[in-house]
Amino acid sequence: MALDTDTVRRIAHLARVRVPEAELEPLAGELSNILTWVEQLGEVDTENVPPMTSVVAVRLPMREDRVDDGGKAEAILSNAPEGAPGFFAVPKVVE
Amino acid sequence: MTGGLTDLTLAGARAGLAAGDFTSEELTLAHLGALEETRPLNAFIAETPERALEMARASDARRAQGQAGMLEGLPIAVKDLFCTQGVQTTAGSRILGGFAPPYESTVTANMWTEGAVMLGKTNMDEFAMGSSNMTSHYGRVENPWRAAGSNRALAPGGSSGGSAAAVAARAAPAATGTDTGGSIRQPAAFCGIVGMKPTYGRCSRWGIVAFASSLDQAGPITRTVWDSAIVLRAMAGHDPKDSTSVPAAVPDYEAALTGDIRGLRIGIPAEYRMEGTPEAIVALWERGKDWLKAAGAEIVDIGLPHTKYALPAYYIVAPAEASSNLARYDGVRFGLRETGDGADLTEMYEATRGAGFGAEVRRRILIGAYVLSAGYYDAYYIKAQRVRSLIAQDFADAFGRVDAILTPTTPTAAFPLGEKMDDPIAMYLNDVFTVPASMAGLPAISVPAGLDDDGLPLGLHLIANAFEEETLFRVAGVLEAAAGFTARPETAAKA
Numbered sequence: 001m002a003l004d005t006d007t008v009r010r011i012a013h014l015a016r017v018r019v020p021e022a023e024l025e026p027l028a029g030e031l032s033n034i035l036t037w038v039e040q041l042g043e044v045d046t047e048n049v050p051p052m053t054s055v056v057a058v059r060l061p062m063r064e065d066r067v068d069d070g071g072k073a074e075a076i077l078s079n080a081p082e083g084a085p086g087f088f089a090v091p092k093v094v095e
Numbered sequence: 096m097t098g099g100l101t102d103l104t105l106a107g108a109r110a111g112l113a114a115g116d117f118t119s120e121e122l123t124l125a126h127l128g129a130l131e132e133t134r135p136l137n138a139f140i141a142e143t144p145e146r147a148l149e150m151a152r153a154s155d156a157r158r159a160q161g162q163a164g165m166l167e168g169l170p171i172a173v174k175d176l177f178c179t180q181g182v183q184t185t186a187g188s189r190i191l192g193g194f195a196p197p198y199e200s201t202v203t204a205n206m207w208t209e210g211a212v213m214l215g216k217t218n219m220d221e222f223a224m225g226s227s228n229m230t231s232h233y234g235r236v237e238n239p240w241r242a243a244g245s246n247r248a249l250a251p252g253g254s255s256g257g258s259a260a261a262v263a264a265r266a267a268p269a270a271t272g273t274d275t276g277g278s279i280r281q282p283a284a285f286c287g288i289v290g291m292k293p294t295y296g297r298c299s300r301w302g303i304v305a306f307a308s309s310l311d312q313a314g315p316i317t318r319t320v321w322d323s324a325i326v327l328r329a330m331a332g333h334d335p336k337d338s339t340s341v342p343a344a345v346p347d348y349e350a351a352l353t354g355d356i357r358g359l360r361i362g363i364p365a366e367y368r369m370e371g372t373p374e375a376i377v378a379l380w381e382r383g384k385d386w387l388k389a390a391g392a393e394i395v396d397i398g399l400p401h402t403k404y405a406l407p408a409y410y411i412v413a414p415a416e417a418s419s420n421l422a423r424y425d426g427v428r429f430g431l432r433e434t435g436d437g438a439d440l441t442e443m444y445e446a447t448r449g450a451g452f453g454a455e456v457r458r459r460i461l462i463g464a465y466v467l468s469a470g471y472y473d474a475y476y477i478k479a480q481r482v483r484s485l486i487a488q489d490f491a492d493a494f495g496r497v498d499a500i501l502t503p504t505t506p507t508a509a510f511p512l513g514e515k516m517d518d519p520i521a522m523y524l525n526d527v528f529t530v531p532a533s534m535a536g537l538p539a540i541s542v543p544a545g546l547d548d549d550g551l552p553l554g555l556h557l558i559a560n561a562f563e564e565e566t567l568f569r570v571a572g573v574l575e576a577a578a579g580f581t582a583r584p585e586t587a588a589k590a
Contacts, residue, residue: 018449
């Protein structure tokens with residue numbers, strides 16, 4: 001699969017990663033090479049093969065649905081690049 | 096007594112501490128000196144000497160009270176992917192610059208509970224994505240080894256390259272690593288030491304910065320198999336905070352090192368004989384077979400027919416999981432924030448992530464976002480997960496006939512720093528022998544087994560069935576003894 005620069009620009013926007021215009025074209029080339037290389041999987045017959053969903057054969061554990069942790073707002077906010085007491089701060093999102 | 100302390104294995108240091116030959120403080124001071132001496136390797140992102148000495152003194156006080164954990168007083172380096180409370184944890188990325196976790200990862204907490212002493216945080220490829228340690232925002236790591244007659248700096252491998260370089264250079268007797276597709280085993284092979292990836296689920300992933308959650312697994316990096324067994328026992332264990340962590344008792348892995356492999360069946364997979372593999376590596380693999388046979392094992396030819404598809408399948412699954420896991424770096428809750436040129440939230444996300452991620456991480460996020468996007472999900476992601484089932488089935492069939500599988504660890508010895516950087520696929524091929532076991536969640540270990548014509552270390556790789564770490568250690572111990580690897584790298588602390 002060859003990706004063009006418009007597709008790369010669109011994926012980059014979906015992934016919320018800014019890519020400078022000048023880097024779109026070389027990046028499209030790199031990503032196309034990788035996608036072309038992984039497409040050799042097409043040679044493998046996977047008819048009737050279920051996709052792997054669990055790496056080791058264990059059942060996901062269940063637990064009671066109750067609060068067992070909390071009250072750590074200060075610790076959670078301690079690494080925020082910007083904040084107001086008790087809050088994370090972001091640019092204004094509603095007018 | 097302080098002479099020779101940095102040359103001790105972990106088992107040797109443990110015995111010396113128990114006998115009262117030296118204190119943890121003396122042992123720790125010797126290693127802090129070695130850290131300084133080997134600083135040109137850039138193996139550490141952060142040294143934590145004050146914390147180390149505080150932990151060492153506390154350990155000596157506990158020992159005086161008659162208490163000693165499994166790693167009591169032993170200094171250990173920690174890959175900078177493990178969250179360490181109050182100590183910066185960067186994952187080698189600019190986007191986590193200055194992040195000081197308010198909590199401790201389960202694996203490191205387990206080690207501190209057992210008395211270990213933290214020397215510092217080791218350098219690594221950004222978000223564990225790389226095989227050379229070139230992608231770290233905090234600078235490249237140098238391999239302590241040099242090719243004979245050359246002064247060219249070599250890659251230590253990656254992503255746990257700082258951990259491997261530190262242990263090889265005698266700056267630390269042991270270090271933690273993480274392995275997603277070979278990130279413990281490949282750097283261990285490049286640096287002439289032992290690197291072990293446990294079964295998926297053996298060690299808790301809680302508090303380890305996530306890369307690809309269905310593949311990531313923590314493990315020990317040491318200079319001997321015995322030391323690997325000591326450290327894994329302390330790292331491992333069930334953790335309710337990681338739902339994929341397995342509720343099984345952790346065996347005494349040291350007890351598995353019986354030296355007796357008589358009657359064990361060792362599989363040799365034909366598909367690992369790849370075109371272009373250097374003669375020295377093929378010859379070493381042959382020697383490995385002979386050593387195990389001489390020790391009483393039976394050598395069995397096996398087939399793992401989907402081997403060549405493991406790497407391309409990995410490069411769909413791992414980036415897909417990475418693109419989801421790395422969505423959390425948004426400039427809001429921790430790390431870097433760039434506001435961009437607008438006051439808009441989306442603008443801030445894009446500017447932060449554009450500035451915070453390096454080229455390889457960006458590549459993988461975009462590949463991951465693409466293969467998960469509408470219209471491509473089935474063709475790429477589900478297809479790769481189907482191939483992954485076939486890879487796991489290959490191993491399941493093989494382990495019906497054999498107890499362990501022997502292969503080379505890497506297709507080459509350490510390459511010069513900076514090479515392969517303009518060709519991502521050439522870099523990915525470093526992990527061609529290690530990725531299949533990762534895809535199947537199996538335990539595997541790299542043991543230093545010889546030198547190539549340039550005097551660079553080469554590793555042999557053993558794979559065992561799920562939760563058969565004891566078998567793995569048992570065979571690895573015999574391989575190690577037969578190989579008798581005693582070579583030292585050019586850069587090593589003077590002891």
